[in-house]
Amino acid sequence: MNLYEAIFTRKTVKKFRADEIPAEELEKIHDHFRELPELVGNIRTEVRILKDDGKVFRNIPLQGVRAPYYLIFYSEEKQRHQMNIGYMMEHMVLYLCTLGYGTRFLDSDMLRKEKRQLGSEKKAVGVVGFGVSRDSYLRKHGDARRLALEELCVFKEIPRQWVRQLLEAARLAPSVGNAQPWRFVVYDNRIHIFTKKHQVERFARYTKEEQNFGGMLAHILIAAEEFWIDVDLIRLENISQKSFPNNQYVISAVIRN
Numbered sequence: 001m002n003l004y005e006a007i008f009t010r011k012t013v014k015k016f017r018a019d020e021i022p023a024e025e026l027e028k029i030h031d032h033f034r035e036l037p038e039l040v041g042n043i044r045t046e047v048r049i050l051k052d053d054g055k056v057f058r059n060i061p062l063q064g065v066r067a068p069y070y071l072i073f074y075s076e077e078k079q080r081h082q083m084n085i086g087y088m089m090e091h092m093v094l095y096l097c098t099l100g101y102g103t104r105f106l107d108s109d110m111l112r113k114e115k116r117q118l119g120s121e122k123k124a125v126g127v128v129g130f131g132v133s134r135d136s137y138l139r140k141h142g143d144a145r146r147l148a149l150e151e152l153c154v155f156k157e158i159p160r161q162w163v164r165q166l167l168e169a170a171r172l173a174p175s176v177g178n179a180q181p182w183r184f185v186v187y188d189n190r191i192h193i194f195t196k197k198h199q200v201e202r203f204a205r206y207t208k209e210e211q212n213f214g215g216m217l218a219h220i221l222i223a224a225e226e227f228w229i230d231v232d233l234i235r236l237e238n239i240s241q242k243s244f245p246n247n248q249y250v251i252s253a254v255i256r257n
């Protein structure tokens, strides 16, 4: 299984076995993070892998939210750093899926105080629990609870070959509470990406919203790589200055000729 295939089969895992993961495997996972592409340049990030010892999260009832291991994602706080880390986190959950592990996103606000900061400049902005899944960590493509493409897209032109595949990969992206806040306006060779307005009001404040978009953009770029398509992610000024009643413009995915 590769990353692209994992997009279609990965599901959130909530029940894990307590199996140990060998140290060299954990090191490989850690090294993988260092080799990841970034979405936004010049933002320092780091990941730490912690084994569950009951002291990772604050002491509130955590029944069901534990996992044998945690990836704690740290980042400098800069413009779009949440989108960048969302992109890297999604790469990591898909990579762990290709290695045969189950994964689940957890709330970084629940981390204990001493785990929330790394050095003077990096803050914990995301947590992924992982380990050997008790049941299956995969599902059938059609079993994902997601909105249909027709509900997410406005087709302004008939999209060229592969654009539908990029949209299908985007559609399957996970999001906080499965909110799927993205909407797509589709032309022959480009997809303009919007977020629903009621989410937008919280866009700056409710930081996970940006992480969702980072993960969804990871799906688009992983699909593009699978089909050997060059895609540029750009913010088009003529769209960003327009005002839309229900949606706010985020970015465009433009396929290079």
Ligand SMILES: Cc1cc2nc3c(=O)[nH]c(=O)nc-3n(C[C@H](O)[C@H](O)[C@H](O)COP(=O)(O)O)c2cc1C
Pocket (backbone or CB within 6 Å): 010, 011, 012, 013, 086, 105, 106, 107, 108, 144, 145, 174, 175, 176, 177, 178, 208, 211, 212, 215
């Ligand atoms: C950035 C991000 C943060 C998330 N945070 C949490 C969380 O704090 N707690 C939780 O139970 N699920 C969290 N989720 C998981 C989503 O609820 C889940 O992915 C969604 O319901 C879809 O389910 P699926 O992954 O099985 O397709 C998060 C997902 C994303 C993408």
